[in-house]
Amino acid sequence: MISREFLLDVSRLVWRNWSHRLATGIDRVCYAYLRNFGPRSQAVVQYRGVARILTERHSDELFETLLEPDEVFRRRLSLLAPRALAASARAVDGRGTFYINVGHTDIDLSRLLGWTRRSRVNPIYLIHDLIPLTHSEFCRSEAIERHRGRVVNALFSAAGVIANSRATAAELELYGRSHGIPLPPITSAWLAGARLAQDDVVPLKSGRHFVCVGTIEGRKNHFMLLQVWQRLVERLGPAAPKLVLIGQKGAEAAHVESMLERGRGMSDHVVILSHCPDEELGRWIRTARALLLPSFAEGFGLPVIEAMELGTPVIASDLPCFREIGVGIPTLLDPLDAVAWERTILSFLDLCPERARQLRMLKEYSAPTWGGHFAQVESWLEELRTVRRPFMFHPGPDRRSTPVVVRRDGAERHAPDRLQTSRPER
Incomplete structure (x- = not known):
């Protein structure tokens, strides 16, 4: 069933296009990954951790549809969804295929992590920030718990984690060390902004x-x-x-x-x-x-x-x-x-x-580009192909999951109770 180099999770973009929400910063990153990895990927769509892998043909149709205006997207998705889901697969043998999820989509759910383990895929997650954990006063309690689940699950289960800055990578490493979590390979790669500098756009009159x-x-x-x-x-x-x-x-x-x-x-x-x-x-x-x-x-x-x-x-x-x-x-x-x-x-x-x-x-400033971002990320992914983490995440019955470290000899040990600590030690 898996015939392409990558599995790309586009669940967040499907929801965004359907709901007509304006693209946030995370959404813009998801679109950039779609454009870069789409031609070499099969689409993963999920709901509450139940994931489906689309065929090559249906993946291409969905990727193309996601780049259409919202009003066109709704019409085309309504026609595509029944066919694509009917031909999709839940149970697969990924044999180490990289599963890329850069939208934070349901990483906190044990069901999704169980799927990645059973499917033998190597999850790659992009963590955009740790704000609900480091500045919880600005977040609702539900958002704090969900993001704690994302961060803990990503650190335990990922074949690798991408951070959008060295600052975010440092916070991830601090959180992992202070909670006794074995860290996965982490790389930091700057993001690129939207293309706002268009020559054919007449600027407003400069004002105050x-x-x-x-x-x-x-x-x-x-x-x-x-x-x-x-x-x-x-x-x-x-x-x-x-x-x-x-x-x-x-x-x-x-x-x-x-x-x-x-x-x-x-x-x-x-x-x-x-x-x-x-x-x-x-x-x-x-x-x-x-x-x-x-x-x-x-x-x-x-x-x-x-x-x-x-x-x-x-x-x-x-x-x-x-x-x-x-x-x-x-x-x-x-x-x-x-x-x-x-x-x-x-x-x-x-x-x-x-x-x-x-x-x-x-006058001398040179902004980061998506070309530079993906050159770094793809070079890092090539290195990860030869690296196998000696542990995985064993999903439990609740959202936070039950972390279990699996050693190379197959023996298991439960992760430290300190994982339940609400904030990292500073």
Whole structure:
């Protein structure tokens, strides 16, 4: 049944296209992996850990359909799904085929891990961040438990784990060591941003506006930005710059809307764009005085890459991932220091020395590419073909599973009870 080099899990993209949700950063990564690995892969689709492998022909049809506009996708999927599922397989002998899952899809479920073990496939997972574990105050309890399951299961069961940055890789390694989990091979490979710099796109007229890109939720620290803008409006009146918030509203967006309603004059200076196509996004970023990212935690930060590629200065939180991918260009500030943010934003309205420094450095900036990412990942995968981990994950009855280390001699031992610890020791 498995006749191609890879198995590619596209369950997340099927859900995204069907639900008409705007693509998130993780979705963009899934699309990039689809374009790179699709021609050499068979599709895996799953629901709650029950996985099916599509035939070559049906895989190609699904991959092509996933790249269609959403309205076309629904129609084509409705015609494809009955045929594809009827001809699909559950039980296979993968004989070491790489199973690639870069969307975090159901890695926390023991049922999926049991399938990878029985099917003798080598799972490759991409972990985008550990935010629900390192900054649980910004996440719902269910999200924390699910992500703990993803991280623990991935570390125990994967033939290899891809991290989007050295910062994420370091957090993964720390978590594994502090919980007594034998670490799989881990590689860090930078992601590439969306193609926003299109020659045929006429930019907006450069003005006095700043842009903040990302889901509107507590972790992104929009509330602090709005406090800064309230003071700027009170201080400058009609001359205050415009703040453009680009992103879908998350579970904690109510406080942003409430502040906009209460703040005097705020509605004239703050705009929320919940639906912003890439062409329009590129225009807003390219003509902004700076991109603002005051997040409390990030795993990578695609908007930083995208803004710098467009030649736009960046003011961001002083986080390990921003220090890494920013390569010394962005102005980094404490996300709690609202005074420093206000002072810096005011200075960027003019050609201050710090903004001039960024503009000079941006002329020589070379953004990461998907070509570079996949060259690194595929070279690493070739190395992994000769490496066999001496343990696997034995699925248990619950979501967290029952970790069991399987030695080369076939004997089993249960993993340490410390796996139930809620947070890694810092």
